[in-house]
Amino acid sequence: MENIVERVNDVQQESKYQIEVVAPKHRHMSNWDMFATWIGANANNGTWYVGGVLAACGLLTALKVIVASSALSYLCLSLVGFMGYKTGAATMSLIRGSFGVRGSYVPSFVNLTQYIGWTAVNTFIAATSVSYLLHDLVGWPVYGKPGGAKGLILGIIVMSVLHLLSVSVGQRSVQMIERIGIILVILFVLWETVVVFQTVSMHDLLTWRAPTHLHMTAGAGMDTLAAFNLSWVTAGADFTRFTRKRSGATGMPFLGAFTGLFWFAFIGLAATISIAITSGAYDPNNSDPSTIASRLGLGALALLVIVLTSMTANAVNLLAAGSALSNIFPRIRLRPALWAVTIIATLVTLIPLVMGSFLDAFTAFLDYIGMVLGPMISVMLVDFYWRHHQHYDVNELASSKGQYWYHHGINWIALLCWVLGVVIYLLLKQLPWIATFTGATFIDMVIIAVIYMVLMRICYPLTAKQG
Secondary structure (H helix, E strand, C coil), X not given: CHHHCEEECCHHHCCCCCEEECCHXXXXXXXXXXXXXXXXXXXXXXXXXXXXXXXXXXXXXXXXXXXXXXXXXXXXHHHHHHHHHHHCECHHHHCHHHHCCCCCHHHHHXXXXXXXXXXXXXXXXXXXXXXXXXXXXXXXXXXXXXCCHHHHHHHHHHHHHHHHHHCCCCHHHXXXXXXXXXXXXXXXXXXXXXXXXXXXXXXXXXXXCCCHHHCCCHXXXXXXXXXXXXXXHCCHHHHHCCECCHHHHHHHHHHHHHHHHHHHHHHHHHHHHHHHHHHCCCCHHHCCHHHHHHHCCCHHHHHHHHHHHHHHHHHHHHXXXXXXXXXXXXXXXXXXXXXXXXXXXXXXXXXXXXXXXXXXXXXXXXXXXXXXXXXXXXXXXXXXXXXXXXXXXXXXXXXCCXXXXXXXXXXXXXXHHHHHXXXXXXXXXXXXXXXXXXXXXHHHXXXXXXXXXXXXXXXXXXXXXXX
């Protein structure tokens, strides 16, 4: 990584606020690479599991939720993608423009925790697959049965070693994994699609309804999926800064992420409903890919592909987490940052064992990121596109004397709007109509965008040069 970036330093602070910028001559990712990166990011275990959770909405409502929430979320991804292409800087470096050079530590910490969390989610699901493989090979109990924890823990260790290997050479290893993984992922999902529709008909899927006590409203589905989708937005520029074309930075992330999300969420959705129909019982705890693959009789090969999809998704997660850690501690280079977040993610993966339920841990995690990401992204986009007219001075992003220093390095207006956004989100979720139909996330983002624009115009009017 270090040989293809230029480090922009704050000379007054002896490089304390330095950032890494990718020069145009070093941008090597093609449109296909970018498409593969983002379809691989969503064609994974976590997406499948979210689709299974959305089964509680019913097939038709869930599909509407998937299309609406994903389109809005990945529009934001494209906008952040262009920021990376325009500046060559990572997302958490760019967020200094809105939150301030020091204020960016807060969203960086949010990014760090959420990508470590997503790594843990995918690792746990993949480790569950390893426990099924160990059951077939040596007769160990599968996870969820008495004694099954040892197979899961061994699976977590195996996945963590694979993750350390995958991030060993930084972004280029991510690119290599995505190129190989995308082919196998596409073949796997085609196979899964055929098996599902050999089991049940489309009519059966459309007419199935979840039990009343487990039913999920469209509004709850919108917020659940928004939390999932918006997670990728704050990693957008980390990858698009390596692309050569504007279309690769804007159109390919949208198409890749949307395609991967819709495809795998639909398979998770359809497979979960098909299991509920054939077994006569719906249990959202059994929405994970390993359980479904086992019940559909897909065998060891399917479980191995689930492990691979975890690697493709977590390569993106870990790079984004490492980038956030580097922004908080600028003197930590990206490679050791990647190793650090991989080790931390391994420990976090053990949390569901303590809580006793992966679904409960996953739901709590989605609640957390759903309320913090929306207002943060809203502030970032409004600042770049409206306030600064698509232009940040990259040199001043690393300066303690420039326009992004605000008040002692912190834009308190941005932090205030972020906190206010969390409060508004929680209040909106209490309104019956919003909770039932629209969800709170995107309404909250619009409200915060307006508040931020007004407050910044009053408190920090731009000069002609800055604008």
